[in-house]
Amino acid sequence: MSHAYMPRSEKIWLAIGGFSLFVFLVVLGILAFGMGMNPPGHMRTIAPEAVHTTSPFQEPKLVQTGPNTYKATMVAQMFSFVPNELSIPVGSTVHFELTSPDVVHGLFIPNTNVNIMVIPGHITEFTYTFHSKGDYLILCHEYCGAGHHLMMGRLLVQ
Amino acid sequence: MSLPAREDGKASQSFRFDVSDRTLILAHLGFSFIALLLGAIAGLLQALQRTGFITLPGGIGYYQLLTIHGVMMALIFTTFFIFGFLYSGLAKTLGGTLLPSARLYGWIGYYMMVIGTLMGAWAILTNDASVLYTFYAPMKASPIFYIGLALVVVGSWLGSLAVFINYARWRKNHRDQASPLFAYMSVATMVLWDICTIGVAIEVVFQLIPWSLGWVDRINVELSRTYFWYFGHPLVYFWLLPAYIYWYVNIPHIIGGKIFSNSLPRVTFILFILYSIPVGFHHQLMEPGISNFWKFLQVVLTMTVVIPSLMTAYAIFATFELVGRKKGATGLFGWFRKLPWSDVRFFSTFLGMAFFIPAGAGGVVNASYQLNQVVHNTLWVTGHFHITIAAAVIMTFFAIAYWLVPALNGRTLTPAANRFGLIQSGLWGIGMFIMSTSMHIVGLLGEPRRTAYTVYNDHPVVAAWAGYRFFTGIGSILLFTSTVLFLAIVAYLWRWAPRSNQPVEYPIGQADDRHPQPPMILERWSLWVALTVLLVLIAYTMPVYDMIRHAPPGSPGIRSW
Numbered sequence: 001m002s003h004a005y006m007p008r009s010e011k012i013w014l015a016i017g018g019f020s021l022f023v024f025l026v027v028l029g030i031l032a033f034g035m036g037m038n039p040p041g042h043m044r045t046i047a048p049e050a051v052h053t054t055s056p057f058q059e060p061k062l063v064q065t066g067p068n069t070y071k072a073t074m075v076a077q078m079f080s081f082v083p084n085e086l087s088i089p090v091g092s093t094v095h096f097e098l099t100s101p102d103v104v105h106g107l108f109i110p111n112t113n114v115n116i117m118v119i120p121g122h123i124t125e126f127t128y129t130f131h132s133k134g135d136y137l138i139l140c141h142e143y144c145g146a147g148h149h150l151m152m153g154r155l156l157v158q
Numbered sequence: 159m160s161l162p163a164r165e166d167g168k169a170s171q172s173f174r175f176d177v178s179d180r181t182l183i184l185a186h187l188g189f190s191f192i193a194l195l196l197g198a199i200a201g202l203l204q205a206l207q208r209t210g211f212i213t214l215p216g217g218i219g220y221y222q223l224l225t226i227h228g229v230m231m232a233l234i235f236t237t238f239f240i241f242g243f244l245y246s247g248l249a250k251t252l253g254g255t256l257l258p259s260a261r262l263y264g265w266i267g268y269y270m271m272v273i274g275t276l277m278g279a280w281a282i283l284t285n286d287a288s289v290l291y292t293f294y295a296p297m298k299a300s301p302i303f304y305i306g307l308a309l310v311v312v313g314s315w316l317g318s319l320a321v322f323i324n325y326a327r328w329r330k331n332h333r334d335q336a337s338p339l340f341a342y343m344s345v346a347t348m349v350l351w352d353i354c355t356i357g358v359a360i361e362v363v364f365q366l367i368p369w370s371l372g373w374v375d376r377i378n379v380e381l382s383r384t385y386f387w388y389f390g391h392p393l394v395y396f397w398l399l400p401a402y403i404y405w406y407v408n409i410p411h412i413i414g415g416k417i418f419s420n421s422l423p424r425v426t427f428i429l430f431i432l433y434s435i436p437v438g439f440h441h442q443l444m445e446p447g448i449s450n451f452w453k454f455l456q457v458v459l460t461m462t463v464v465i466p467s468l469m470t471a472y473a474i475f476a477t478f479e480l481v482g483r484k485k486g487a488t489g490l491f492g493w494f495r496k497l498p499w500s501d502v503r504f505f506s507t508f509l510g511m512a513f514f515i516p517a518g519a520g521g522v523v524n525a526s527y528q529l530n531q532v533v534h535n536t537l538w539v540t541g542h543f544h545i546t547i548a549a550a551v552i553m554t555f556f557a558i559a560y561w562l563v564p565a566l567n568g569r570t571l572t573p574a575a576n577r578f579g580l581i582q583s584g585l586w587g588i589g590m591f592i593m594s595t596s597m598h599i600v601g602l603l604g605e606p607r608r609t610a611y612t613v614y615n616d617h618p619v620v621a622a623w624a625g626y627r628f629f630t631g632i633g634s635i636l637l638f639t640s641t642v643l644f645l646a647i648v649a650y651l652w653r654w655a656p657r658s659n660q661p662v663e664y665p666i667g668q669a670d671d672r673h674p675q676p677p678m679i680l681e682r683w684s685l686w687v688a689l690t691v692l693l694v695l696i697a698y699t700m701p702v703y704d705m706i707r708h709a710p711p712g713s714p715g716i717r718s719w
Binding site: 006007010013014017018021024025028029031032033037038039040041042043044045046047048049078102103104106108110111113115116117119120121122123124125135136137139140141142143144145146148149150152154 | 219220221288290294296297378379380383419422442443444445446447448449450453454457458461464465468469472476522526527528530531532534535536603604605606607608609610611612614615617618619620704708709710711712713714716718719
C-alpha cells in the first residue's frame with residue numbers, strides 16, 4: 001500500500017510478526033509432512049446401521065498385532081464405548097479405529113494426545129504409544145445426548 | 159419521513175438521531191438485551207450445575223440450558239446488538255439519517271429475526287431442540303428450530319442490505335471520495351457475514367429442514383459439519399469486527415486523539431474477510447473424511463489473520479501513546495497513565511482489549527494442527543472463546559451501550575451511571591479472569607467441554623478438576639451479577655436518566671489530515687468479494703467434492719436427549 005502511511009516501527013513490528021509466523025508454519029509443516037505427526041482422520045467409510053454387522057466392528061475388541069503393538073477396534077455409541085475396558089503393557093503402541101452407529105461422539109483420554117472425533121458413516125484412525133503406567137480415563141468429549149456425561153471407559157497401562 | 163428533531167434550531171454541528179432511525183436502532187438493542195438476560199440466566203444455571211454447586215429442578219435439562227445459553231449469547235444477542243450499533247454509526251457518518259428504503263429493509267429483517275428467534279426459543283424450551291448452538295446432525299431437532307434459524311439468517315441478510323443501500327447512495331453522491339471509515343468497516347463486516355452465512359443457510363435449508371420434516375430420510379453428516387464450520391469461524395469475526403470498529407473509529411475520539419491511519423484499518427478489514435472464511439477445517443482437525451493436505455492448507459490460511467491482528471494491535475496502542483504524549487506524558491510508558499481510566503466508555507473497552515492478547519495467543523494454539531490434539535473439545539476451548547467473545551467483544555459492547563442507549567433516548571450518561579459502569583465492567587473483568595483461567599487449566603487437565611456434572615465413576619483424574627470447577631462456578635456467579643448490574647444501568651439510561659437539552663455527542667474519531675487519502679481500490683468491493691470467493695473455492699472445492707462423491711450412506715435422524 002504505497003498510499004498508506006506506515007511508520008518504520010510498524011514495519012519492524014510486522015516484519016518480526018510475519019517472520020515468526022513463517023517459522024511457526026514451517027515447523028508445523030515439518031512435523032506434519034516430515035515426521036508424520038498428523039491429527040486423527042482417515043477416508044474409510046461405513047454404513048452407520050451396518051456397523052454391528054460389518055467386520056471388524058461386529059466384534060469390536062483389542063487385539064495384539066505384534067510385539068508391543070495393538071489394534072483397538074471400538075464402537076462409540078449412545079452412551080457407551082465397546083469395549084469399555086482395555087488393558088495393555090507399558091510401552092505399547094495402540095492403533096485405534098473407531099466408528100459410530102448413531103450420532104457424533106468423541107474419544108478422549110486425558111493426559112495423552114488421544115483426541116478423536118467419531119462421525120457416523122466414517123472410520124477414524126489414530127496411533128499412540130503409552131509410555132507411562134497408569135489408570136487412564138476414556139471419555140466422550142462431543143455432546144451426544146442426554147447420557148453424554150456418563151459415556152466412559154478405562155484403559156489400564158501396566 | 160420525519161426530519162431530525164432540532165430543538166435548538168441550529169444543531170447542524172451536533173447530532174440528533176432521526177426519530178425513525180432511533181426507533182429502529184433501539185428495537186435492535188432492546189431485543190439484544192432481552193437475549194442477553196435469558197442467555198445469562200441459562201449460563202449461570204448450567205455453570206453451577208456442571209461445577210457441582212446445584213442440581214437442576216426436575217424437568218430442566220443441563221443440555222437444554224446450555225443450548226439456550228449458546229443460542230442466545232452467540233447468535234441472538236450479538237447479531238441484534240451489532241445491527242443496532244452499525245445502523246447508528248451509518249446514520250451518523252453517512253449524512254445524518256438512514257435512507258427510508260434502508261430503514262424498511264432493516265425493519266423487515268428485524269421482524270424476521272425476532273420471529274425466527276421466538277420459534278427457536280420455543281423449540282428449545284419445549285425440549286425439542288437440545289442440540290446446542292452448533293446443532294450437529296444426525297441429532298435431529300424439531301423443524302421449528304431449524305426454520306427459526308433460517309429466518310434469523312435471511313432476516314440478517316435484509317439487515318445487511320440496509321447497510322449496503324446507505325453506503326451505495328453515499329458513494330453515488332460522493333464520487334472519488336473515500337467513504338467514512340465507520341461506514342467502510344460496516345460494509346466489510348456485512349460482506350463477511352453474507353458470504354459466510356451462505357454456508358449455514360445451505361446446511362439448514364437444503365439439508366436440515368427437509369430431513370427434519372421427513373421429506374428425505376438421510377443426511378450427509380460430514381458435509382453438514384463442513385457447511386457449519388465454513389460459517390462458524392467467520393462468525394467469530396462477525397462479532398469481533400464491530401468491536402474493532404469501535405476501537406479504530408470511536409475510541410480515538412473518546413480518549414481525545416485521532417484515527418491513527420485512514421487506510422491501514424481498511425486493509426486489515428479486507429484481510430479479515432479474505433482469511434477468516436476459507437478456514438473452517440481448523441475446527442474439524444480431529445475428524446475423518448477430510449485429508450491431511452486440506453486440513454493443513456486451511457491451517458496456513460487461518461494463521462494469516464495474525465498479520466491484520468498485529469496491525470490492529472499496533473494501531474490501537476499507537477493511538478494511545480500519541481494521546482498520552484500529547485497530554486504531556488514522558489518516558490517510555492508514561493502515556494499509559496494519561497488515558498481516561500475513569501471513563502467507562504474507555505475503561506470497559508480497554509479491559510476487553512487486555513483479555514484479547516492471551517485470547518489471540520490461545521487461538522493460535524487451537525488452530526495449530528498438532529497442538530489442537532491437546533485441547534480440542536476440552537474446557538480450554540470454552541475458556542478461549544469466553545475471553546474473545548465474552549470479554550474482548552462483550553466488554554466493548556458494554557462500553558458502546560453506556561453512551562449509545564442514552565444518546566438514542568436523548569438522555570445523559572450521568573457521573574453516577576458512569577461509576578456504576580466502572581464497577582460493572584471491573585466485576586466482569588474479575589469474574590471472567592477467574593472463570594476463563596480455571597477453564598483453560600482444567601481443560602489441559604482433561605475436562606471436556608459441553609458436559610453435565612460428572613465424576614466418571616470417581617475416576618482419579620477427576621479429583622484434579624475439583625478446585626478449578628469451584629472457581630469456574632464462582633466466576634460464573636460474578637459474571638451473572640455483572641450482567642444484572644449492566645442491564646439495570648442500561649434500563650436507567652434508557653428510561654430514567656436526566657434528559658439532555660444538548661444534541662448528543664456521538665464519538666467519531668477524525669483521521670489525521672497529514673495522511674494521504676485511502677486508495678480508491680479499497681472501495682472496489684467486487685474485487686474483494688471475487689478474491690474471497692477464489693480463496694474459498696481453492697480451500698473447499700476438492701474436499702467438498704470428495705465428501706459428496708465418496709459419501710457413506712447418510713444418517714437417519716436421532717433424538718438422543
